[in-house]
Amino acid sequence: MNHCFSFKYLLAGTLIFSVIHFSAAQVHNKQETNNYSIQWKGQYPAVVKKKSDSKSVNGKYPDEDADRSKSTRKKNWFTDLVLGKKSDYPVKPMAILALNADTFWIADQGTGSFISVINRVGEMTQFGKRDHENLPSIVDCCFNSRKEIFFTDSKLNAIYHFFPGIKKLEVLNDSLALEQPTGIAYSAVNKQFWVVETKAHRISVLSENGKLIRTLGERGSDAGQFNYPTYIWIDKYGTVYVVDAMNFRIQIFDKNGIFVSAFGENGDSSGYFSRPKGIATDSFGHIYVADALFNVIQVFDKQGELLYIFGSPGHEKEQFWMPTGIYIDESNNIYVADSYNSRVQIFSLVGN
Amino acid sequence: MLQSVKLKVLISVVCVQFTTCFAIAQSVEFTKHNLSVRGAIDGQNQSVQSMCEFCHSPHGMKAKVPSWARSNPGTRYIMYDQMTSSTSNIPSDPTRQPDGSSILCLSCHDGTIAPNNAHSAIAPGSKSNLGTDLSDDHPVSFVYDAALAAADGQLKNTPLFPATLDANKKLQCSSCHDPHNDTYSKFLVASNEFSDLCFKCHERAYWSFSTHCTSPAVWNGSGENPWSHNEISFSTVSQNACGNCHVMHTAGMKARLLKEKQEEKNCLDCHSGTVASSEKNIQLQLTKIYKHDVFAYENIHEPNEAPLVTLNKKHVECADCHNPHAVNGTQAEAPFVKGAITGVVGIDQNGNAVNAIQYEYELCFRCHSENPVTSPTTSRHIEQGNTRLEFASTSVSFHPVEIKGKNNNVPGLVYPLTESSIIYCTDCHASNGRGSTAGPHGSIYPQILKYQYEKKDNTPETAFAYELCYSCHTRDQYNSDIGDNVQRKIHYRHVVTEKTPCNACHDPHGISNTQGNMVNNNHLINFDKSIVNARENGELNFQDGGYRSGQCNLSCHGVEHNSRGY
Numbered sequence: 001m002n003h004c005f006s007f008k009y010l011l012a013g014t015l016i017f018s019v020i021h022f023s024a025a026q027v028h029n030k031q032e033t034n035n036y037s038i039q040w041k042g043q044y045p046a047v048v049k050k051k052s053d054s055k056s057v058n059g060k061y062p063d064e065d066a067d068r069s070k071s072t073r074k075k076n077w078f079t080d081l082v083l084g085k086k087s088d089y090p091v092k093p094m095a096i097l098a099l100n101a102d103t104f105w106i107a108d109q110g111t112g113s114f115i116s117v118i119n120r121v122g123e124m125t126q127f128g129k130r131d132h133e134n135l136p137s138i139v140d141c142c143f144n145s146r147k148e149i150f151f152t153d154s155k156l157n158a159i160y161h162f163f164p165g166i167k168k169l170e171v172l173n174d175s176l177a178l179e180q181p182t183g184i185a186y187s188a189v190n191k192q193f194w195v196v197e198t199k200a201h202r203i204s205v206l207s208e209n210g211k212l213i214r215t216l217g218e219r220g221s222d223a224g225q226f227n228y229p230t231y232i233w234i235d236k237y238g239t240v241y242v243v244d245a246m247n248f249r250i251q252i253f254d255k256n257g258i259f260v261s262a263f264g265e266n267g268d269s270s271g272y273f274s275r276p277k278g279i280a281t282d283s284f285g286h287i288y289v290a291d292a293l294f295n296v297i298q299v300f301d302k303q304g305e306l307l308y309i310f311g312s313p314g315h316e317k318e319q320f321w322m323p324t325g326i327y328i329d330e331s332n333n334i335y336v337a338d339s340y341n342s343r344v345q346i347f348s349l350v351g352n
Numbered sequence: 353m354l355q356s357v358k359l360k361v362l363i364s365v366v367c368v369q370f371t372t373c374f375a376i377a378q379s380v381e382f383t384k385h386n387l388s389v390r391g392a393i394d395g396q397n398q399s400v401q402s403m404c405e406f407c408h409s410p411h412g413m414k415a416k417v418p419s420w421a422r423s424n425p426g427t428r429y430i431m432y433d434q435m436t437s438s439t440s441n442i443p444s445d446p447t448r449q450p451d452g453s454s455i456l457c458l459s460c461h462d463g464t465i466a467p468n469n470a471h472s473a474i475a476p477g478s479k480s481n482l483g484t485d486l487s488d489d490h491p492v493s494f495v496y497d498a499a500l501a502a503a504d505g506q507l508k509n510t511p512l513f514p515a516t517l518d519a520n521k522k523l524q525c526s527s528c529h530d531p532h533n534d535t536y537s538k539f540l541v542a543s544n545e546f547s548d549l550c551f552k553c554h555e556r557a558y559w560s561f562s563t564h565c566t567s568p569a570v571w572n573g574s575g576e577n578p579w580s581h582n583e584i585s586f587s588t589v590s591q592n593a594c595g596n597c598h599v600m601h602t603a604g605m606k607a608r609l610l611k612e613k614q615e616e617k618n619c620l621d622c623h624s625g626t627v628a629s630s631e632k633n634i635q636l637q638l639t640k641i642y643k644h645d646v647f648a649y650e651n652i653h654e655p656n657e658a659p660l661v662t663l664n665k666k667h668v669e670c671a672d673c674h675n676p677h678a679v680n681g682t683q684a685e686a687p688f689v690k691g692a693i694t695g696v697v698g699i700d701q702n703g704n705a706v707n708a709i710q711y712e713y714e715l716c717f718r719c720h721s722e723n724p725v726t727s728p729t730t731s732r733h734i735e736q737g738n739t740r741l742e743f744a745s746t747s748v749s750f751h752p753v754e755i756k757g758k759n760n761n762v763p764g765l766v767y768p769l770t771e772s773s774i775i776y777c778t779d780c781h782a783s784n785g786r787g788s789t790a791g792p793h794g795s796i797y798p799q800i801l802k803y804q805y806e807k808k809d810n811t812p813e814t815a816f817a818y819e820l821c822y823s824c825h826t827r828d829q830y831n832s833d834i835g836d837n838v839q840r841k842i843h844y845r846h847v848v849t850e851k852t853p854c855n856a857c858h859d860p861h862g863i864s865n866t867q868g869n870m871v872n873n874n875h876l877i878n879f880d881k882s883i884v885n886a887r888e889n890g891e892l893n894f895q896d897g898g899y900r901s902g903q904c905n906l907s908c909h910g911v912e913h914n915s916r917g918y
Contacts, residue, residue, distance in 0.1 A: 036420050094462070109463060136602070137463035154463045182464045198465060220389055227389045230464045245465055246387050246406055268409040270426035271416025275459040292459045293409075294429050299418070306416040309424065321449055322459060339462070340449050 036351035038299075038310050040318050041101065041333065043345045044117050045089045088122040090115055093337040093344055095140045095278065095325030097149060101333050105164060106344055107141045107151055107325070114141075114149065116164060117344075125167050127160075135160075139182045140231060140278075140325060144208065145191070152181040152195060159184065159195060159210065173210025183231040189238030189255050196242065201226045203242065205257070216257045221247050224259040231325070233279045241279050241287060248273040250289065252302065263304025271298065271306040278326035278337065282349055290323040290336060297326065297336060315341055380404070383534040407456055407531065450493045452518050457525040488606040496523045496553070506555050514541040515552035523553075528600075537584050545586055547593035554594075558678035558695045566590055571627050578621035581611035589627065596622065597676060608655065615653060615669040616646040619676070634670075634793050637783045643794030644668045659697035659705040661719045668725075672696075673715055673791075686774045687711040687753065692791065701754050703740060713743065713753050716777045729799065730807060732859060733879045733892060734867045742862035748873045750862030753777060759875070761899075764826035778802075780820060780860070807855040809883045813848045821854050837918035838900045850909060856883040857894075871895055884908055 091110025098104035106115040106122075112134030113126040127135055137155035144150060149162040150172060159172040159181060172193075180199035187194060192213065193206040201219035203226075206212055217226045228246035235241070238255025249264035264273045274293040281287050286307060287300045295313035297320075300306055311320045325337040332349040380386055380403055387406040415426030450458055460466045494500075496517055501507040511517060511527065518524050528549060529539045536542060542549045546565075559565050567589040571578060579585035579592055581599045586592050597610055597618045604613040612618045616638075622628050624635035638646065649667035661667070670676075678695030689712050698714030699721055700706050709715050719725045721740035728737060736742050745755045752774045760771050769775075782788070782802040784795040792800045799805075803819035811817050813831055829835075833844040846852040859878035868878070877894045884906050886892035891905040895915075903917030 092462075109468065137468050139463050155467060225389075228387065228465045247389070265413075266405050266410055267413035268411045269413045269415035269428040270418070272409075272413055274409050274429070277464070293456065294427075299420070306418045306426075308418045308420040309427075315449070322455065322462075324462065324464075340458075 036308065036349060038308060038334065038347050039350050041346040041348050043317070043338075043343050044106070044120070044122060045343060046120070088115055088124040089342065090344070091342055092339050093325070093342070094138060094339060095151070096327040096335040096337055096344055097141055097143055098327055098329045098333065098335050099147070100329055100331060101346055104327075104335060104344075105141070105149060106337070107138045109138045109339075110342070112136060112138060114151075114162060114164070125162075125164075127169050140184050142184050142186045142193070144186050144193075145188060150184060150186070150193065152178075152184050154180045154182050154198070157181060159193070159206075173206070176204075176206075176210060176212065178204065183229070183243070185232045185234040185240070187234045187238050187240070187255060188236060194232055194234060194240060196229045196232050198228055198230055201229060203229070203232070203240075203257075214257075216253075223262060224251070224253075226251075230276075231278050233281060235281045235285070241281065243276050243279050243289065245276055248276070250276070250279065250287065250300070250304070261302065261304075263300065270294075270296075270309055277324040280326045280328040280334070282328050282332045282334070283330065286349075288326055288328065288334065290320075290326045292322040292324060292339075295320040295323065297323065297334075310347065311336075318345070320345075379534070380532045383532075383539070385531050385534075385539070450524075452493060452520065452522055452524045453526045454492045454524040457529070457531070488601075488603045488609070490528075490600045490609060492524050492527075493522055495521050497521055506557065508553055508555055512552040515549065516541075540584075544584060544595070545591050545593075547595060550594045556677045558675065558680075561680050562676075562678055563680050563691075564589060564596060564676060565593060569622075569627050569629065571622075572625075575624065575626050576621065578627055589622070614647075614650055615671060619670040619674075631787070631789055634789060637789055637793035637795075640783070640794035640796050642796070642798050642800050644673075644792060644800070646670055659699055659718055660722060661725070663723050663725070666719075666725055668719070672718065686776045686779070687713060689715070690790075699740070701740065701744060711754075712776050712778065726799075730855060730859075731881045733881060733884075734859075734863055734873070736861075736864055736867060739861060741864040741866070742859075744862070744864060746865050747862045748865050748868040748870055749876045751775060751860060751876070762825075764829040766824050766826055769824055775824075779824075805855070806853050807880070808853060809856065810851045811853050812851055818847075818854055836900060841918045852883070852908075856880045856908075879906065887912055887914065 090106050090108040092108060093106045093115075094109045095107040096104055097107075102119050104117050106117065108115055108124075111124065111126065113124050115122050115124045117123075135153045135156065137153050139152050139154045141149055141151035147164075149164055151160050151162065152158070153160065157178045157180065158174070159176070159178070161170050161172045162168070178195065179197045181195050181204075182198045183196035185194050186192070191208050193208070193210070195204050195206060196202075197204055201217065203216040204212055205214050205216065217224055217229070219225060219227060221227060226242070226244050226247065228244075229242050230245045231243040233241045239260070240253040240255070240257070242251045242253070244251050244262070248266035249262050251262040252260040254260055264276070266273060268274060273289070274291055277290040277292050279287065279289050285302065287302065288297055289300065290297050296309050296311040298306060299308040299310075311318060311323065313319060313321065315321060319341075320336065320338045321340040322338075323336050324339045327335045328349075329335075334347040334349065336345045336347070338345050385406075386403050388402050409429075411428070413428075415428050417426050418424055462468050496507075496511065498509045501509045511523075514530075515527050517527060528541060530541045531539055533539065533541075536544070540549060542552070544550065569589045570587050577585075579595065581604075582592070582595045585595060589596055599609060599611045603609040604611050605615070605618070610618050612621070620635045620638075623632055625633040637643070646669050649669060652665055652667040653669040653671055655671065657665070661672075673693055673696060675693075675695035680691035680694065682691030682694070684690045689709055693709065693712065693715055695708055696715055697718070698706050698709035699717035700711075700714050701717075703717075703722060706714055717740050721738055724737040724739065728735065741747070743750050743753045749758065751757070753776070754774075756772050756774060762771050765771070765773075778790065778792055780802060781792045781800050782790060782795070783793050783800075784797055784802055795801060797804060801820055803823055804816055805820040806817045815822060815827055818827075818830075829839060830843040830847045833840050833848075846857075847854070857879060858876040860876065862876065863873040863878050872893050872895065874896045879892065879894075884892070885908065887905055887907050893906070894902060894904050896902045897917065901918055903915045904913045905915055906913050
């Protein structure tokens with residue numbers, strides 16, 4: 001009796017062992033498995049108000065008229081300043097920051113404002129009394145460790161510190177002399193801001209209060225050199241990913257700024273780059289790059305091998321019209337700033 | 353034989369392409385669009401290929417297959433420069449998004465690689481009046497054909513070279529900008545001096561006669577540079593042409609692509625003594641207390657609004673009276689419009705809308721007729737707020753604004769006025785002060801009067817008290833007690849001795865025949881109720897007795913006039 005009992009266990013054990021071994025072998029495969037996919041989750045605003053839907057009277061559209069005549073009459077500018085404008089939809093969103101799918105912020109270059117979307121309800125915070133005082137060129141944004149927002153304006157050459165709770169705005173270190181700051185990212189590991197200065201073809205590394213620590217890079221096409229770098233992403237390990245736009249490649253640096261690797265080249269087919277924009281990594285280290293001329297998001301591994309593509313040109317669900325910024329939260333929700341569709345689309349990574 | 357011909361053709365085509373590419377490349381090399389690394393660093397001429405690849409993606413790469421979706425063979429994207437192909441991946445877009453070559457420009461000109469001067473370029477509706485669209489740039493990515501030109505009314509049927517449309521007959525960034533060639537600055541395809549480039553597509557009625565087209569005025573250097581909104585600006589008004597007021601990208605007033613959001617600021621930037629001559633310093637006039645308050649209204653005026661202004665959209669802007677594309681220095685005689693107000697809409701003497709006024713009063717009737725924006729300040733026996741009815745040719749008595757006056761005998765008219773003269777509204781309502789700009793902009797006198805016009809009872813008679821009246825009616829008719837009954841008993845007695853203002857008895861506009869009659873209201877008689885009271889028996893009237901005679905039934909200064917005549 002004892003004898004049979006132990007044999008069963010032996011058999012079971014072998015079976016379990018071989019299953020584990022087999023799946024372990026799969027994980028160790030050089031190539032990724034096909035178990036991932038990316039699924040559309042939602043968009044903000046929920047319904048894209050297409051101007052062509054409403055009938056125009058004298059070239060004006062009814063909802064525009066109501067918004068404008070109420071909120072731009074001189075006597076109402078005060079309430080607008082205090083309570084915010086009536087329309088809280090983005091016009092040309094460039095970047096997103098998210099805690100989760102119910103709490104995220106949109107950096108909207110079109111109106112020069114930030115829009116918080118909390119539980120599907122948007123609220124715009126505009127900086128400035130009149131349209132022409134609005135920030136003209138918001139490009140990118142990042143959180144610091146306290147989840148305060150820092151964003152760049154590439155025309156005013158400044159980094160702004162925005163406290164989303166109290167809606168306060170101030171300039172981060174107004175003695176900084178930045179040349180067209182675009183991408184910005186925060187390294188939690190080093191407690192530093194890394195801001196890309198596109199015109200100077202370099203990255204400036206700043207302390208938490210904006211003091212310049214050092215700069216990285218110069219113009220060129222070698223490793224560690226840049227040609228119009230734009231967007232930047234720093235993962236939780238401090239690894240830095242830079243979109244080296246006019247060298248049509250992604251460069252990867254370690255947390256100390258030492259060059260690690262680069263991949264990508266100029267081309268008109270999948271796996272190449274044409275107009276790479278935002279970059280982000282998911283919790284598995286896959287690299288997502290938006291391409292504004294292909295109107296897709298391409299997913300790569302660190303070696304530059306193409307893993308996935310999603311999106312296509314258009315205005316419907318899962319389509320883009322010049323996607324720019326991209327953000328991925330801890331739960332692998334992927335937020336894409338679909339700039340000329342005036343919306344943010346949210347996807348999620350599904351798989352093991 | 354055929355093959356040989358094909359081969360020859362092929363070779364020559366290739367040669368032509370090469371030389372064209374080479375020629376274009378030579379011009380890109382020294383512009384901002386040469387994004388290549390080496391070219392900037394050591395000034396060496398890189399191979400032609402790598403200056404082009406930033407916009408012209410190299411093709412023929414084998415598409416990569418995504419590892420997570422091996423069933424997807426990968427795509428080759430057909431880029432904008434192959435737009436002539438019907439299988440382009442950047443489709444033509446019917447919903448007002450930029451498309452075609454404009455996408456390529458906007459993909460860098462979004463504040464990241466290049467400045468985002470054109471950050472909200474969206475196509476328009478069917479009219480050149482863009483409504484309250486959020487876009488503040490010249491519209492792109494719309495079909496420009498004869499139908500559009502017809503609907504708009506001020507466009508050429510098709511753009512003139514070198515402004516071109518794309519393969520789908522759409523206007524794109526490339527219609528005005530050639531990214532390879534920076535000869536005219538800002539990569540424009542043609543010089544925009546005198547707005548030559550604008551006029552490749554736009555046609556503006558009256559423009560070639562307008563002062564804004566021909567004026568050699570320059571900025572005198574004080575205050576803000578009125579042309580700072582333009583990246584390419586010239587030194588005279590005539591050279592800047594459209595650019596005096598309009599800006600193509602990041603316009604302050606988005607709907608009309610005007611540089612300033614506040615309507616009047618577009619005009620006052622120059623009409624403040626800094627560019628336009630001092631006679632046209634309107635800003636100065638608008639500092640006076642009584643004015644057409646252009647500052648008080650924003651975003652109500654529409655260029656295609658109805659001529660008759662309604663009270664719920666009450667407003668006044670420079671553009672309500674002036675057509676900036678048409679204004680010129682032509683002089684005229686009353687009642688005809690002068691050059692300053694040509695090409696504006698109005699309401700004629702019958703209350704009908706007109707597209708281009710012929711007479712000055714038609715302009716005033718926009719706001720001072722059926723929907724009067726102001727009320728009479730004198731409370732009169734016969735009340736009438738509609739100025740058009742007061743001055744009508746059928747009226748009982750009126751100042752000759754629309755037609756010659758009824759009275760053929762008006763002694764003491766100041767030369768050159770005669771009983772056949774017609775006058776302008778602006779002969780009385782205008783900015784005060786010698787040398788002030790013509791027109792009712794602002795005055796120190798109420799009702800924007802040009803001269804002093806005292807209305808209070810017990811006003812001592814002086815040349816200054818009734819300056820307005822005396823500007824046309826010689827003072828010695830009223831302040832001398834020599835003459836007939838009218839001069840002694842009526843005018844001298846009342847105006848000088850009793851210190852009664854002209855306004856007490858006379859209504860300076862007119863009395864409509866629906867309210868008054870020829871017995872009681874000739875000679876503009878319409879009593880000021882705060883000064884002239886009814887008799888104890890309730891009677892209050894003037895009765896015309898014929899040539900220079902009449903009688904009154906009223907009570908003034910406590911004195912009862914019982915058919916007191918002269």
